[in-house]
Structure formats: structure tokens, C-alpha cells
Amino acid sequence: MATPDRVSYWNKTKSLMFVMLGLWVFFGYVIHMFVEQLNTIVIFGFPLGFYMAAQGSLIAFVVMLFWFARRQNAIDEEHGVHED
């Protein structure tokens, strides 16, 4: 069961998970803690802090998920555990 290849597979899967979790914390929380500072920057009428909560973080989440699906699939294939 816990063959060396399986262990390395799970380690890579885990690191990818933690990278995603880190990005999630950043776009979900950290950046919005600086909303007042960001709001002093105004682009196209958008205060930047408001923009990040209304659109910026959302775009980041979507891009992250497509990237994750590709990345995890590459890990699966590399370790020969993908589905046929």
C-alpha cells in the first residue's frame, strides 16, 4: 500500500494543497485587511480595496482552481495513479 511512489505522490499532493490553501488565505482574508490603505488608490473610479473584494479576489479564485485541476492531474500522471 504505502509504496515509496505512493508516499512521494501524497507528499506532492499535500504541498500543492498547502500552496492553494496559502493563496486562499491571502485572497480571502489578508488582502482585505488592508482595505483602507488600498482604498486610497483609485482606478477607473474603483477604490482598489473595494475592487479586490468585489472582483479581484473572485478572479483569483477562478484562475487558481483551473490551475489546480491541471497541476494535480500532472502529478497523478507523473506517478501513474491517474484514471484510465
Next chain:
Amino acid sequence: MANTTSTTAGGGDFTSNLGRIYGIYTGGFIAFIILMAILSAMGVENVVIGYLFMGFTIVIYAVIGVLSRTMHVGEYYVAGRRVPALYNGMATGADWMSAASFIGMAGSLYLLGYDGLGFVLGWTGGYVLVAILVAPYLRKFGAYTVPDFLSARYGGNLARFIGVIVLFSCSFTYVVAQIFGTGLISARFLGIDFNVAVYVGLAGILVCSMLGGMRAVTWTQVAQYIVLIIAYLIPVIWMSTVKTGVPIPQLMQGQALANITALETAQGITVHHVTPFVHGGYDAKNYFLLILCLMVGTASLPHVLMRYFTTPSVREARVSVAWSLLFIFILYFTAPAYAAFAKWTMLDLVASGLTPENIAEKAGWMMRWAAADNTLVQICGKAATDTAAIVAACAEKGVTALSFADINLNADMIVLATPEMAGMPYVISGLVAAGGLAAALSTADGLLLAIANALSHDIYYKMIDQNAPTSRRLIVSRILLVMVAVLAAYVASTKPSDILSMVSWAFSLAAGGLFPALVLGVWWKRANSAGAVAGMIAGFGITIFYLVMTQYGADFDKATPNMELWWGVKNISSAAFGLPVGFAVMIIVSLLTRAPSRAMQDFIEEIRVPRGKQMMEEKTA
């Protein structure tokens, strides 16, 4: 059984032609909107247009439901596990976007400004957790329901039973909000009494989910997504074009925000739309806790997770989460623009010189909404049913010229009323009503199915009668579905709270009750049965205790004061307490008791890799 060869009711042909079928469907729907516009221009009455919009769309959903009816267990519970990633994403989008997203959210953004964005963030970011922590692993396991997984992982029916209780509590709260939403729409656009309207909405919900289970619900939800997204985008594109000349509301929102700030300053409003942490009691603490509870709740809600049981593979399940979020994103990044353009329109209206005498002429729509339900529009603190009522209420308060603050619009009506507010033709109102209905129906279908499946599959089949034949299980499921639905409609008719709060409670209940057991079940081999059971009871117990005690009090008497908030945390973020307690109890109890068996550890190893047959095989006979 995953790759069942039986093609029931044209299954194979249907899945290979999906693009063409839904393309024709979308074209047909647009043609229908144009036809309604022509009828309206020819002088057909508004209420008739309203009936046609809602009647036509419900008939379409019912036809899809009837065409996909099934008596096959795999089709009924998981749509035969043949739904391609993109379409599953679309169906999840409709499953996900409920009356709260469609009707409630932009209204809350209108009232709460920046602080309402907590809902936008919370209801999108949670999909990251779904994709990385939960969905692919549950798909590999091959469950029919979420309690199925709990039972297999935590060995036995106790974990399953607690899972069913949590599932029932959160899904039921959620479905009540949806039926409330359909009632609100029917009351306004069909002119029926609210108490009757909730049962009318219910009939529409039942047609789809009753006949074909997950399969019918899947294909209906794809159709409903198309209706709701068109209905959501058209009014806001319209407003953007009229106000700025550019039909891209998401981009022109910046200009709207700048105008809102200028108008607010001119009218002496000091709490600005874009200022963070000042509206409706959302300080920074409550804002971030709400985001957390909604995100974690997303990754725990059974009706969402079970959508990923329908994909053909683990790989497709992951891609499908990404598609889901993309389809959801289209509505969510439009909602703040919707709110901004509506607020700009209202501030302009006030700036044009509103008095209690001329408001009926300048904004007659307010009176029509007040007539549908007297809590929806209040001017000078009283229901704005007609000029006489407004003049009387304002005279009492000494108001001669109306300010923005004198007009109190209910969050749940703003999206539905925006077409009238911005002076669009009535056909757009009808379209928005059909969209709101699609959003509420699609989510209610998914929720009722989750509840009925848990009761019939987990309680009846797995716990009461293991020898029950397929046909009896499916009939039991349908009977339970109707009973739960009627009960939910009754609760909705008592108007327990507003849509957004009810939905947020459901998220907290799911997060506090299920998240630790689901995540640790996959990611921590040491988690054992005793830990999971204790963790679920503690997490769910604290969450529901805080929720009930602060909202209704121990005696359910509105007159007596309820329990004080703990550290000022609003009860829509109840899982702020349930989640850490659930995790802590589960970890401590697991460590204090015996480690899971070798066989169980191997089982977890198997769940973690996509290759190999799914873990749970189901007898279908």
C-alpha cells in the same frame, strides 16, 4: 455500476448532443423573451406577462423532469455518474445560486455597501476548499450521499446517523429560505396571497425532483442556470448602457461608485457605500468571521458536495469544481455592479426633489411593492401603500422633503424591483421574476433531493431495511420528499426571517457539524470513530445552541430578550464557535482513543489516489 451500460430514456444520445440541445434551448428562450416584449408592446396586461413568463419556464422544467424520469437507482441518486465536467459545473451553478444569491445578495450589497461583499467573497472562495480538500476524495470513494462516506470512514451507523441529522438541519433551513423566495415572487408577480404563494412555488419544485431524482434535477438545473444568468445580466447591462453608454456593468461600476460617493456627499450622507466596516453592525471581526463561515460551509453542504458524485471520474470532479466557480463567478462579480447601479438610480431619484406628495407619481413601483407585502417598502417608518399613507406618516415625523434615509427598501425586493426602479419595460420585470424563480427552484430541488436521499438511502435502506428492493426504496424516497417539502412550505409561510440570514445559518450549521469530520477523514489517518462522533456532536451542538439562543431565546418568545451575543459575533456566523470546538474535540478524542485499524488506514490510502475502482459498490437490483 459506475459505467452502467443500460441507456435509459436516450441517455447516450442525449449526453453526446448536449451542446446542440442547450444551444437550441437558449435560442428558444431568447425568442420567447422577444415574443413577450412584442405582446407587451401590443398592450397585453402586465400580470398576464408575469403569468406567461413563470408558467412557460415551469412547464419547460417539468417537461425535462418528465423526460428524465427514472426507476434506476444509480440514475436516481447520482445521474448514472455520466455528467460531463462543464455541464456539472453549470448544474452546480444553479444548485448553488439560490434565492439568496439572485434575490437577496445584490439587495444586501445595496444596503450594506462594502460590508455586503463578505457574502460575495464567502460564497466564491469556498470552492477552493471544495476542490483541494473534499470533492475529489468523496468522488473516489463513490458515495451516494455524504453520510455514506461518514459511515464508511468512521465505521458504523452512529456517525451516519449524526451526519443525517446535520444534513437535515442545514438543508431544511436552506430550503425554507428558497420556498420563502418563490412565495415572495409569486405574491408580487402573480398577485396571490403570500401564504398561498408558498404552496404554489412548492408545486413547481416538486415536479422536477420527484420524478427523476438526480438525473432530472441535473438536466433541469442546467436549463435553470441559463434562464437565471440571462435574467440577471440583462437589467444591469441595461442600466449600465443608459447611465454610462457602455454595456459592460462590471467595468462601469467604477464610475457608478464615484457618482454614488459624490451624491452621498451632496445629500449629507456620512456613511459612504464604499467605506468598510461601518454598515449594519459589520465590524472587521464580523466581516471576516462571516467570510470564514460561508467558505467552510460551502465545503460542507451536502447538496453541493453530492453534485460532484455525478461526474464520470475523479479528474472530471476537480475540473468540474473549477467550471462551477466560473459559472457562479459570472453572477457574483455582477452583483456588486447591480447594487451600485441601483443605488445610483435611487440617489438620483432622491436628488430630483422627492416629497411625500409627488413620490407616488415619480416612483409608483414603491406603492405596488408595498401593496404586495407591507414590510417591503416603508417611507417615514410606515408602509408606503398610497399617497395618503405616506403623507400622513411623514407629517407625523415632520418630514416635508424626502431624503434617502426616509425611504426604507427591504433587501429581498431590490433586485426584483430594479427594472421598475430604472424605468425598464415590464417584460424585463417578468424576466427577472422568472430568473429569481429558476434560482430558487433549482436550489430547492437539489436540497430536497439531498434530504430525501439521506432519509431513504441512509436511514431507511442502510439502517432499517437492508433487504428493501430498489423500487420500494425509490418510492420511499419520493414520499419523504413530498412530506419534507410540505413541512418546509409551512415553515416558510410563518416568515421565520429574511432569506439571506436563513441561508447563512444553513452554512454555519453545515460548517460546524460536518467540516472537521469530512476534512480530517481524508487528511488525517489517525482520526477515528469516537473522535468524529464527539466532534460532530460538539461542533454542531455549539453552533445550533448559539444560533437558537441568540435568535429566538430558550422560550421561543419574541417578547422576552434572547441570549446576549458572545463577543458581539452575529449569529449568521455561528460556526465561528462550532468550527474550532468541533476540530478540537475531534482531535483530542481521537488521540485519547485507539487508532483506526490497519484495514481502515489502507482504505484511506485508496481514497487518496484517483486510480483503481471506486470504493463503494452498490447493488442495484
